[in-house]
Amino acid sequence: MSQEVKSQQNSELSPYEIITLKRDGEKLTEQQIKTFINDYSNGNIPDYQMSALLMAIYLKGMDPEETAALTQAMLKSGKELDFEGDLTSVDKHSTGGVGDKASFVLAPIASACGVKVPMMAGRGLGHTGGTIDKVESIPGFKAELELTDFFNMVQEHGLALTGQTKEIAPADKKIYALRDVTATVESIPLITASIMSKKLAEGALGIVMDVKTGSGAFMQKREDALALAKSLQKTAELAGRSFYYVISDMSQPLGHAIGNSLEMIESAECLKGEGPQDLEELSVHLAGAMIYLAGKAKSVEDGVDKAKAALSSGKALEEFREMIKRQGGSVDFIDRPDSLALASERTEVLAKQDGHIERINCKNLGLHCVKLGGGRRVQEDKIDHSVGLLFFKKIGQEVKMGDKIATIYHRKEQSDLVKKIERDIVERDVQISNQKVEAPPLIYETGESLSHKRKELA
C-alpha cells in the first residue's frame, strides 16, 4: 500500500463521507460518530447534514457499539456529575405513559432504604405528562435546581429532584429538536442515545428503567419495548453501569389520576398506603430494584420487601415530605389535597351499558388532559395544573350502566370541550364487552445486569 493511500485512510472522513457510510449500511467508528456530533454541536455541521444522517440511522440502524459511541458523544457535549463510585447512587427512568406518577412514590421509598437518588426528569409533550410539570403543581416547589445545588442536595440528603439543566447533554437537546421535525424520533438507537446520554450524565451507578408498552406508550408493541430495553441495557453495560428494566403495561392509565395536581395528590395517597393497587405495586417493584442495584438488598425480591416496609412504616412519606420542604415546596397538600389548585368544575362520565372493560385507548385519555390544558401540544404551551381526569375503571372490571367511569376536572368555559371528551370516552376510548375479560399483567418481564463493582459485592 502506498504512503498516500495510508494517510488517506488515517485522515478524518468528511461529514458527507460519514453520511454515505451510514446510508450504505456500514458501521461507523467511535471516532466518526464523535467527530460528527462534536461538529454538529459546535455549529460546524449544518442541520441538513445532521437530518440526512438521522434518517440514514433511522432506516439502517446502529449496532450496540455505535449506539454506545453516540451516547458517549452526546454525553460528553455537556457536564457530568460524579458520585465517585458510590454504588448506592441509583436513578430510575420511565419511557413515559399516562398517569405515570411512580417516581414520586419510588424515589422516597428508595431514599428511605439508603439509596442515593439523583432524579433528573423532563417536562411533558404530547399525550404523556412530565414529572417536572406535575411536581410544580406544589406551591413553592423549585424544580429547576442549579447543577451544583442538586449534586450537593443528593450527597447530603440522598434525594433531590430537578429538571434537565442546560448543561446536561446539550447535543441531545439540539438533536432531539431536529428529530422532532424530521420524522426520526422512533428509532431505537436514537432513543437509546437520547435517554442514556442524560441518565449517564447524572452520575448514578445504577439505572432502573421502566419501559412502557401498550396503547398509552410510545412503544405500543411489546417486541419494540423489549428491543428498546435491551438496547438501553447494552448501552448501560458498555458504560459500566448496573441496569435493571421492567416492561410494564400501559394499556390503561397507572392509578386513576391524569393531570398535574391530581397526580400529586394520588402520589401522596399512595405514600400514605391509600393509593391505587397498580401504582403501589409498580412503585414498590421499581424501588426494590433500585435498592438491589444499590447493594442494599440481596435480590430484587428482598429489595421489594424492604420497599414495602419503608412504605408501611411511614418512612417513605417522611422522605417525600422532607424533599418537598428542602426544595421550597408546601407540604400542605399531603394532608389537605384541596390545597393544590384544582378545577372547580367536575363532570362525571357514566357507563352507557353493562359489561366488562375490554380495551382502553390510553393515549386518547392522555390527549384529553392535554386538550383541557393539562399538557403541551407544542413546547411553548403553558400548563394548567388544575385540570385533568380521574379514570376509575381497569381492564377486566365489571361495569353496570350508569356506573361512574371517570370524573373530568375542567374550567367553566370548557363545557363544549368536556361534552366532546365525555362522548369520546364512552363511544371511542373505552370498549365494553359482553364477555368476561382478563386483566393484563402489570409487569410483563424484567432483566438485569450488574456492574463489575456491584458483582463483587454480591
Add this chain to the structure above:
Amino acid sequence: MSQEVKSQQNSELSPYEIITLKRDGEKLTEQQIKTFINDYSNGNIPDYQMSALLMAIYLKGMDPEETAALTQAMLKSGKELDFEGDLTSVDKHSTGGVGDKASFVLAPIASACGVKVPMMAGRGLGHTGGTIDKVESIPGFKAELELTDFFNMVQEHGLALTGQTKEIAPADKKIYALRDVTATVESIPLITASIMSKKLAEGALGIVMDVKTGSGAFMQKREDALALAKSLQKTAELAGRSFYYVISDMSQPLGHAIGNSLEMIESAECLKGEGPQDLEELSVHLAGAMIYLAGKAKSVEDGVDKAKAALSSGKALEEFREMIKRQGGSVDFIDRPDSLALASERTEVLAKQDGHIERINCKNLGLHCVKLGGGRRVQEDKIDHSVGLLFFKKIGQEVKMGDKIATIYHRKEQSDLVKKIERDIVERDVQISNQKVEAPPLIYETGESLSHKRKELA
C-alpha cells in the same frame, strides 16, 4: 365513516407526515409531492426537512408515478418552452462521460436533416466535462442566451445551444445543491427527476438519451445504467414525449480529446469526416434516433443513413458553422485549430511494455484534466480551456514499448503535476495485458417509445 375522519383524509398532510410516509416506504400522492416541492421552493420548508425526505427517497425509492410527479413539480417551479406540438423538436442528453463531445457533432447533423434542436446543456463538475464549458473555448461564443432569444433562434434556424438558464426548473438547482452535500445524489428517481424536469422544460417533443456505463460514467454498472434509462423512459412516456435511449460504453474516453479546446477541435474534425471512428459512430447513431423521433425517418436505421449523408455532404458542418456565427463565435478554428487557446507545453506519455490495452480507468483520465485546470473540483473553480490530454489508445489495441499513449497539454509551471499524471497513466490508469483483448461494443443496447402523435405518423 364519520365526517371528521373524512375531512382529515382530505386535508393536506404536513411536511412531517409526508416524510413519515416515505420513511415507512409508502407511495406519495401527486398532491403530496407537489406541495412539498412547492413549499421547499418558496422557502416554507427548511433544508433539514428536505434532506430527511431526500434520504428517505434514496433508501426507500419512488415508483414511476411518484418519479413523474416529482419531475412535474420541479418542472413547474420554473418556465417552460412550448413548441406547440411541433413533432420535429428533439433534444439529446447524456448522463456524462469523459471526452464526450457528441452533442457538437449530432446537433448540426440532426438540424441539417430537419430536426428542431433546442439544446440546453450544463457545465462540468468533477471528472466529466461540460458542453457549455467546451463551447466557450470558441472566442466570442455566447453560451448564456436569454430564454426568449434561445426560443426564437430554434424556431427560426432550427438549432441553438445555451446553458441552463435560472428560469428553468429552479427547484432542481436548489435540491441538487442539497443532494450534493447530503449523500443523496446516486438515486435513480432523484436523478431522473433532475434530468427530466430540465429536459421537459425545454419543450422538445422527442428526447434522445445517452446513458453511459463503465469506468468513466456515473453509473459504472450496466444494470444501474439500464435501470436509469428505463426510469427516464417511463417519465418521458408519462409526460407524453417520444423517447429513445442508448446504453453506451464509457470504459474509455469517447474519441481522443479530453479538455475544452481540444474537444472542440476534435468535434470539428469529426464534422469534416476526419474524426475518430467511435465519436462519429455514436454521434451518427444518436442523430439518427433524433431524426427518427422527429418523424423525418422511418426507423433509426433510416435516420442513421440520413445522418451519414448529412455528414458526408458537408451540410452538417455548414450547420455547425452557422450556429457558431449566430451565437457570436469565431469559426476560424474549424480550419485553423491552433486559433483556439492551446497550452504550449506538450508532454508525451509512452508505453513501458508491449501488449494489448486491457482496461482503462476512464474517470481518472477525466480527473487528470481537472487537475490541469480544465475542469472543476467545486462549482466556483475557473476553467482553463487550453489544457487537457489526447489519449490515443483504445481497449483491445496492440501497443509496443515506447508507443505514444497520450499527449498532455499543460502550462509550463505544471511540470511536477505532469510527471505525476504521466506516472499515474502508465502505472495505474492503463492496464496492458500479454494476451489479446476484445474491444468493448460502443453501444450495449437501445430502447424507444413513441408519443401518441408520433405513432399516428408512423
